[in-house]
Amino acid sequence: MTKASELEPEDAIHRGPPVTVDRYGPGKRINHWITASSLILLALSGLAMFHPSLFFLTGLFGGGQNTRMLHPWIGVVLFFSFYIFFFQLWKANLFTRADMGWFTGIRDVIGGHEDRLPEMGKYNAGQKVIFWAMALLIVALIITGVIIWDQYFNSYTSIETKRFAVLAHAVAAVLIICVFIVHVYAAFWTRGTFRAMTKGSVTGGWAWRHHRKWLKDLAGRGRIDPAE
Amino acid sequence: MTNSWTDIKNTDLVVVMGGNAAEAHPCGFKWVTEAKATRGAKLIVVDPRYTRTASVSDYYAPIRQGTDIAFLNGVMKYCIDNDKVQWEYMKAFTNASYMVKDGFGYQDGLFTGYDAEKRDYDKSTWDYVLGDDGFVVTDPTLQHPRCVWNLLKAHLAPYTPEMVERICGTPKDKFLKVAEMISECSSPTKTMTSMYALGWTQHSSGSQNIRAMAMLQLILGNIGVRGGGMNALRGHSNIQGLTDLGLMSHLLTGYLTMPTEKDVDFTTYMSTRQFKPLRPGQTSYWQNYRKFMVSFQKAMWGDAARIDNDWGFNYLSKLDVPAYDVLRVFELMYAGKVNGYICQGFNPLLAFPNRDKNTKALSNLKWLVTMDPLDTETARFWENHGDFNPVDTASIQTEVFQLPTTCFAEEEGSLTNSGRWLQWHWAGGTPPGEAKHDTYIIAQIFLRMKEMYQNEGGAFPDPILNLSWDYADPNEPTPEELAKEINGRALTDLMDPADPMKVQVAAGKQILNFSQLRDDGSTMCGCWIYSGNFNEQGNNMARRDNNDPDDTGAYLGWSFAWPLNRRTLYNRASADLQGKPWDPSRKLLEWDGTKWTGYDVPDIAPTAKPDEIGPFIMNQEGTARLFSRGLMRDGPFPAHMEPFESPVANVFNPKMRGNPVSRVFQTDVAQMGLSDEFPYAATSYRLTEHFHYWTKHNRVNSALQPEFFVEISEELAEEKNIENGGWVRVWSKRGSVKAKAVVTKRIRPLMCDGKPVHVVGIPLHWGFTGSAKKGLGPNSLAPFVGDANIETPEYKAFLVNIEPSTAPEEATV
């Protein structure tokens, strides 16, 4: 038995067939999608100001002036929305010994041979990496972002500082976009994942296949509602 | 200016002392930088502050304000002691060889004949020894102890470099460097120009400051030559014109003078003015005074000025005092003896010293009329603005009329610049609102008064009823009509003196210039020195030919310069006794054997032989005066005098305060401060970003220099722990101001007579109207005393105290 910290309050099994398992409550889902959409908007508006070949993206926001004006505000939304999310999930994302096996067996991960890997809790190591990467990059982006938010914070830092900030902001942005792509693709590739963020539940089979330890813990703790 | 702005490019050395040309006259100063860049000329700045002029100088020497005479006397002594004199020039063109009466002398800082009671000199001994022929006795060898040259040397003897350092606080080595650089210009082929302004005039000994430099320039042979001269940089665009036209209490036009009570009739008046030559064959041009005077009277009163009524001589006021100058008038106003006042484009509340006294004086008026394009403080002197104008509005019973006038851009006419150029300009804009031309306003008031005198009679209406006012539209005389009146015209046919059969000028025609004026009433001329400005050739002030043959800087085809379009005064002195230019590369005139030829209009009769007639034709002597006889109230030689408020005593006479003959009103004696109570030497000045109290109404200039400040040295700041940019209070015996402090390296304490003297600089551009931040100025602090000869207030040297303070308060309305 592992500590309850890897389980979250709303996690629960419903008898089948087919068996379904609650993974995210409505709060978390709304929270996730706000974060997700701000990240997408930030990527689009940021890329527009990052490379001339993508400047046309400013059209999405009603022109360059609006893009420049909106981008930082969306950043603020992302920051708060993500960190509300963060403080609910961080415990479950702490690394465990089992995660080592996942990393060493990364080939099997990509090959889809999860049976050859240790059983995963609610989150596998890959998801945890994504989680912590997001957390760190968003901090970096909000800090550097504020430094170069001239409309309000111009007078607080030197130009030299701003130059480093704008560089760091660009690098962090590139990284977070890469992380984002991996995250989205992983969700798509691992069939049956999206419903976790739409319906909020997954099938028992999905849980058995990808997060068997999580499923067993739930079962072990009898987090199962009565058969209908 | 004896020379013109454009002539400065011909100089080898520019001495800016008693002025700050780069800041106050930047576009004229251009010609200094031009001379530096093209001729390798040098620039010396002597000033209590390291000014923006100093920032581009080759050598800067500090000096305590009000001690310029000691400095210049020291330089003169240095030149004489080191044989740096242009001997031939000095001997021939000055009165150095003239013998002076035995009685004359100088002791303990005073000349002979001083009367402490009257605060005046008996000047009878300040004169030449005249021979039986009525001419001055001279000693061309300069050996006789009583000749001007030896008296001058004796007078200068005390002004050693050590004495200069003791009085002026100028380190000996710096003084010697300046003296050495200046003395080089005694060479006939090197010339120096003096550019000065109110840094010399605004002292109780202002006139003598200027005399001292003029004498130095004569010793060096720099008067009348290209790139030389005494160049007074006038402050305002047409202050030269208003002075030339005699808009002063003691003057008539063209430096004709107002009669005094002594001039009981025209004959008596003329007897003291038609100067006879003091040397054989000299011109003494004032012998023509009567022509100018009669023609002036005819211009004023036309047919009412007839020979049988002394040409209307009695229409003129006769003065019972030397002058009803502005200080005297405000003193009278303060005493409740003035009922009405008209301020035409003038802001006395900020312009005259002792603001508190000005406010009280204006409050005593029954009525005040202001004519101005701008909303001046004077027009609102009754309005409470907290610390910026702390008055009790309700108690002020003065009725005020604020009349809006046009400004330069909306009117046509001529202005006379510092170089005596009369330049015509045209209107380019429509006046705002109901603003009117000054001439219209003056005409309206005059015509109404005239009508009242016609209908009601009243006190001596003749000069008013008879004033010639025959303009096409009496309600608004046109600039052309007035300009033609100034030029003058023939009233009857003028016959040619050379050929009595020939008509020189037909009746009604404009005269060519003042040489055609007559004293028999057959000509009229508003201002003789301007005559030629608008003759039958047309409006010469509007000429715009900017050709300059051989780049002399003369520009004879540009506008019109008085007198007779002459660009350099005393220009005959640019050539030697044979009529050859001292410096061929800087020729102005040359004697071709029969007449004077050259680049400028000769300042002498064109056929006057060089070895016979002296260059200074306005003087009875034909020469320039190193010894000015009784013509200046405070002495024939410049002698060191301390300001009335000085941090140190006069080293020649510790008991002597200020200028011994300056006029001091009883009410002001009590308001003089002493150095124990007010230890710091204050001076006032302009900043290049602003023009007096006008440009604070301009958003652009207000942005460039937004707020009133005072400047002090880092040493004084430390002593008083005043921080840069912090608020300070500066106060004198007469008032107190609050200002921002600018702590700078550009002002350093000076060691004078063994004690450090701290200088406090106070710029003058702020008030309580306009766009800039509200502020006060030096006139809240300066003393109500003027120069002994011309009554220019002592704005440049007075005493204050200073302390850290807080921001001034606005009116609580």
Added chain:
Amino acid sequence: MNVDLSRRSFLKLAGAGAAATSLGAMGFGEAEAAVIAHVRPHKLTKTTETRNTCPYCSVACGVIIYSKGDLRKGETADIIHIEGDADHPTNRGTLCPKGAALKDFVKSPTRLQYPMHRKPGSDRFERISWEDAFDRIARLMKDDRDANFVAANAAGVPVNRWTTVGMLAASATTNETAWATFKFAKSLGIVGFDNQARV
């Protein structure tokens, strides 16, 4: 081969898809076309030039006034710019910080527009017509002159002094205005008549 979106999984993607399409609605692809490079239009085109001189110091720099409208054609002229006259021998087109900002002196918000009158003890100026102002001023002057004029001194010499009213003449008016002012003041016998020269 795994990109086989079944109807169900397509619906699952709907959330993300919706975002994209609604963004499209915001005008995707309609990024504004950049304005081609251009400099500011020359603002003096079709203005009227008038030669004048700077009213400040005694260098008397030549200036050119640029106005919309031409006084010489009887039009109203609105000054839009003032600049140094390059043909002028003294300033050669240069101007100091005051001269270079002359337009905003002419147009300063504190330029006076109307005659104003302050009654004794009042705390404000009030509009007055030119006619009323002239009548009142002339009357005040006439009455004071008649009351205080000094016709002759003790010795009976006519002195014609009016000392109870003084006048200051402007230092920036034209010589022509000055001459008219001179005639006015001296003929009235105002001895307290002076100008800025002394200050």
Added chain:
Amino acid sequence: MMDSPRTAVSNPPVQPMESNLTERDLVRRSATSELPPPERQLTPVAKLIDVSKCIGCKACQSACVEWNDTHPGIGENVGYYTNPHDLTEDMFTLMRFTEWVNPETDNLEWLIRKDGCMHCADPGCLKACPAPGAIVQYSNGIVDFVHENCIGCGYCIKGCPFNIPRISKVDHRAYKCTLCSDRVAVGQGPACAKACPTQAIVFGTKEDMKKHAEHRIADLKSRGYTNAGLYDPPGVGGTHVMYVLHHNDKPHIYSDLPDDPKISAVVQAWKGVTKYTGLAAMGLVAAGALLHGVFGRANRVQPEDEESAERLVDSAGGRREDA
């Protein structure tokens, strides 16, 4: 078509004139890769500021405000002559005052430098600008801002080695000295150069200005300024606004004029390597995912997984919470 003006000492025309600076004269355009080469090469112009002739009168500031119709605010005195205290979107040029005691002579020197856009041959502002056509460089050397295209991001400020551009708080667009491109376009020199009373500011072809500078430097050397020289920094490819300095060996004493200005290495990295590797990285990850998506097998839940889950749940028995 006329070429570049040779002087600022002339009176502007009032008759309609065709602009001499158009899109066809551009040599650089911000955020634009392939710009058609200009049809002609205008003679490079330059403004030469002779600090040794400058009297700090601020006529250049006045003339600049009046010509460009800006509205600088009225500030306060904070103990210095420099007003306003910094360049602003309404003050394109600024006299900066420094009181410097020369250690060699122990004499005070009041160093007054006219600050403003240097019109670099290699403009950092243009390099940093993300908005196509917001910053342009004409073949005569003028670097100008096209405000309609400006998005107000402030990258130009970070790109500029001289800290010149300023963003308007009102319209959020960048402003700086245009070298009076509108005057140059009709054959006139900049307003500041025309106004400058001592002609410390002169304008003409860059070649002429360099010749003029030589004379001035010779004069200064003759007056003892042995280090007098021309400031035309190569680090930014030279500038079209140059200084004559009496102490050219230490430009920094003139209120921090950079001794050797360059576009910051950080900005170079940001606008260079980061831009390309960044795009590449994102591209690769996306491509990787796509390829994996197309050719790799989907990770599907198998029926036996479901069964195992059901078995587990059944065996887990009834509901109990023993956490």
